[in-house]
Amino acid sequence: MAMTEPRDVAWWKSAVVYQIYPRSFADSDGDGVGDLRGIIGRLDHLQALGIDVIWLSPVYRSPHVDNGYDISDYRDIDPLFGTLADFDTLLARVHELGMKLVMDLVVNHTSDEHPWFVESRSSQNNAKRDWYIWRDGRDGAEPNNWGSLFSGSAWEWDQTTGQYYLHLFDRKQPDLNWNNPQLRKAVQDTMIWWVERGVDGFRMDVINFISKAEGLPDAAAAEGQRYVVAFSEFADGPHVHEYLAEMTREVFGGRDGEFIKIGEMPGVTPEQARLYTDPDRAELDMVFQFEHVSVDHGPAGKFDYVGLDLVALKKALHRWQVALADTGWNSLYWNNHDQPRVVSRFGDDDPRYWAASAKALGTVLHGMRGTPFLYQGEELGMTNYPFRTVHDHRDLEAVNFHKSVLELGGDEAAALSGLAKIGRDNARTPMQWDAGPNAGFSTGDPWLAVNPNHTWLNAAAQISSADSVFTHYQTLIRLRHELPIFVDGDFTPLMEDDPQIWAYTRMTSTAKLLMIANCGRDSRTVDVGPQWIAADLLLANLPETPVTVTSRWLDLAGWDARFYLSARMRWR
């Protein structure tokens, strides 16, 4: 008797999301910075790729200290990017093409130029004083030992009112006080304003930082350490679940299933993520965890690059697959505007292996359970930029880090090599549309240098080629839409301790899928067991891959990656 499995209908479970970093995507007016009209002119690229949802990094009014993650007006578009009318045109066009649009919501902090903060800092008695986190100093110094994620103390002294304010990021990004109910209401009203404008959801920036530990206690410090990035005191704090549930209730009411709610959560554990994404709790739909993008960070922090341990990378992602198998949902990503390019980081950007490794990493990630995210240029296999001096970087995180290394008498060469490998500007170089001047991104001077490899690595070259990285991603996206096993199938890791082979299975009551990838240059012969004999090849990244499995031994070339599909009854 045929068994029909009840299918979970949440629309975002079979969707693929594409992130646009507007500043670097497409420039329509030649000022060297991407803009909304530029995006409108390139929507055909996204439609051809087949994605379902666009996540737009911030386009609100901002002084752009952190490229728009420092917002001074939540209800307007920055003139750099266009106007609200341009935004409405973009949204309408996206909807006409059958796609959805998600806004970036940065509400752990605002810009210090936001009118709320301008009021808050005007006097200790101002009605909005309590919308931010103000404290007296302690023994003539900062209120506690918390460090900013962007180097130095997390506290800034305010001369006018004689207190310090908290900023987990830059001093121009003061943290909001979510314990204040009026502030929470103001944030919810802003979200409702965008929902009424027609947006389809939110990607919420560092949303697990909004509830700080009661009393803002010192964090445990190592010997001689002055400032500590105190995840233990501000991540997943005491009221965060309550505030998110309230937000969902107040903003979306009973309609929350129509929207997508994504939480960016540095330091989140799988146990916490289960709570955030448990549908019965109605908080969020999925979170961005950071474990797999931290495996190459050393003891001295993210720019202390220690190289890739593939087993650690596999185990990090597998742990999340298993932890959210029954309750909750994963997001799947290699790249975003904060991460270096995956083909240079976990793949092999030597021209001989570049295409195969870009496709192999796509295959590994898109075969997993969760909602896959692509970051602009990832569908082309864009690589890291050859950064040399600190002047090549624009990102304040890089500039601050370099400065603090010099101040502390550290090793500048090591700092620069860490920045070149892990720095965020790797992701932010302009999108490579064609081989022409400035890669077709802008007719003006781009705000950040274009990667010199755009002469051969660009969209125009790939769209017309049958076996490009782009066409491989087209197929990965189509498979997720067409085959329920990618959405529903149970996940089981294989050969977890193998330092070169990445393999897992997905299984439903009727079908079984094998993902196997050789994450290295050397060829390997791998025993996959007799149960895969006669399985059909669903996708390969190299030419002349056998279309059926004829032996338990598979011969894999360097960076060979495959999906095999089999009906389950075959070995019952």
Ligand code: TEU
């Ligand atoms: O990032 C949060 C975050 O903690 C890191 O990923 C961040 O990029 C930093 O490098 C930590 O070392 C979010 C945004 O994605 C990022 O662009 C912003 O700079 C940050 O929040 C502040 O809004």
